[in-house]
Amino acid sequence: MRAGERLEPLEIPVTRTLIVAGAIASRDYQDVHHDPELARRKGAPDVFMNILTTNGLVGRYVTDHFGPKAVLRKVAIRLGAPNYPGDTMVLTGTVEEVDGDTAVVRVVGANGLGDHVTGTVTVTVPGANPEATP
Amino acid sequence: MAVSDEQARDELGERLRKFVGRPAAVAGAGKDPVNAPMIRHWCEALGDTHPAYTGPDAIAPPTMLQVWTMGGLSGHPGRTGAYEELLGLLDAAGCTAVVATDCEQEYPRPLRPGDEVTFDTVIEEVSGRKTTRLGTGYFITTRTEVRVAGEPAGVHRFRVLKYAPAPHRPHEPRQQRRGPELHEPRRHQEPESRRRQEPAPSKPLRPRPVINRDNAGFWQGVAERRLLIQRCTACGTLRHPWLPGCNACGGLGWDTVEASGEGTVYSYVVVHHPPAPGFDPPYAVALVELAEGVRMVGNVVGVPYDEVRIGLPVRAGFRRVDEELTLPVFQALSSVTAVER
Structure with missing residues (x-):
């Protein structure tokens, strides 16, 4: 782990199944996340991903990269362009700071409309930097 | 009226701000203890294969924090009158739509199957009236402290925009639609590509009320x-x-x-x-x-x-x-x- 390190991008196909499965797995039954007709009545063109699913995907992206020992400490995200079915979200990340075995990673998830999510993840990877004794 | 509507003193905002500091949920209890099936469903949905989330010593994915506090289809048991009142005021003002904009979580300790979650939520901030591309409304920020057996297990700050949906006007140039706010994303919440596909003739307006001396x-x-x-x-x-x-x-x-x-x-x-x-x-x-x-x-x-x-x-x-x-x-x-x- 070192500041400036870039994480391999992760492509997430935004399927209807992912949106609905994520909403239900997070116990979020707001109609805009599963009913296209009701989503349209609220001004959206289709169902869209809920924030809990986005949050989970951002966490997964970082732990996928740092491996089985990685432990999430903080996840802070802000949403922008919605994730609608048929789009693809590409997650990218950069390590911003490293303090011992803990890193702060800046994550951006962009889709065809713009940035769906921007945020930072604080992750600890025990034994990641054994030689680092600042 | 359009001008006075936008620039009128934000009386509603002033009423809403009185809710800051009031509890939104007191001693809420998770509907289910942290449990392996819900963890598995989550991991399946998100494609998360992290080994820490399976097996006899499994922990829950930390990003599931909010899941354990969700009301599901049957609603929120711990929610207070103050929060319902705040939402009701916004609904009555036409701010009937809601979208989550921010989520900030801290995980001081892992949650494990069997943990019984309790939580308290406070209304931390209510913005003044904001015009966004989605519509005009108010940002509400809540802060939830999650505990297990009285010990801190997580902090969850959540912000939603509760707004009156903007009328759909396909012909209007983008620049005019740009509100002063809605967070930083380069483009944004609106289905831009869809808009471009809809060069429909401008939508007829609703008939005007007939206003006379009597009414x-x-x-x-x-x-x-x-x-x-x-x-x-x-x-x-x-x-x-x-x-x-x-x-x-x-x-x-x-x-x-x-x-x-x-x-x-x-x-x-x-x-x-x-x-x-x-x-x-x-x-x-x-x-x-x-x-x-x-x-x-x-x-x-x-x-x-x-x-x-x-x-x-x-x-x-x-x-x-x-x-x-x-x-x-x-x-x-x-x-x-x-x-x-």
Whole structure:
């Protein structure tokens, strides 16, 4: 782990199944996340991903990269362009700071409309930097 | 009215800000203990194969923190009157739509299957009125402390925008639609590509109300987002619609009382056909009996057209239909709580 390190991008196909499965797995039954007709009545063109699913995907992206020992400490995200079915979200990340075995990673998830999510993840990877004794 | 609507003193905002610091949930309890099946469903949905989330020593994915506090289909048991009141005020003001914008979580310790989660939520911040591309509304920030056996297990800060959806105007140039706010994303919440695919002829506007000497006071009230009922100064009888004289005593003198906004559907129709310019069928038109006793015609919103029923409790609000026209609408109260926030 070192500041400036870039994480391999992760492509997430935004399927209807992912949106609905994520909403239900997070116990979020707001109609805009599963009913296209009701989503349209609220001004959206289709169902869209809920924030809990986005949050989970951002966490997964970082732990996928740092491996089985990685432990999430903080996840802070802000949403922008919605994730609608048929789009693809590409997650990218950069390590911003490293303090011992803990890193702060800046994550951006962009889709065809713009940035769906921007945020930072604080992750600890025990034994990641054994030689680092600042 | 458009200008005064945007620039009027933000009285609602001032009322909303009084909720800052008040609890939104007190001693809420998770509906289920942290458990392996819900963890597995989550990991399956998200494609998360992290080994820490399976096996005998499994922990829950930390990003599931909020999941353990969700009300699900049956709603939120720990939610307070203050939070419901705050949401109700916004609903009544036409801010019926909600979108989550920010989520900040800290995980001081892992959650494991068997952990019983409790939580307290406080209303941390309510913004002033903000015009975003989605519509005009207010950002509400809550902070939830999650505990297990009294020990801190997580902090969850959550921000939603509760807003009145902006009217859909495909022809308007993008620049004019740019609100002063809605977070930083390069482009944004709106389905830009879809807009471009819809160079439809500009949508016909709703017909204008016919305003005359007899009813001008009513429409002036609507412009100020107040629902005014006429009252005979001779006998005190309330009346609506507005008329020059009293039906009860014939008196010509009158003043007004502001309706509380509470009412129930007295009768209704659902319009399917024929479509009229400016209307988007199917929609429900109700005759609402206000708490004060008079009846008023308006659209019922916040509930699918086919779920409107006689006796449905509603609350009056206002909807800006287009640049010049604001109309009273009736928000179905049964739908107010059916939303996770």
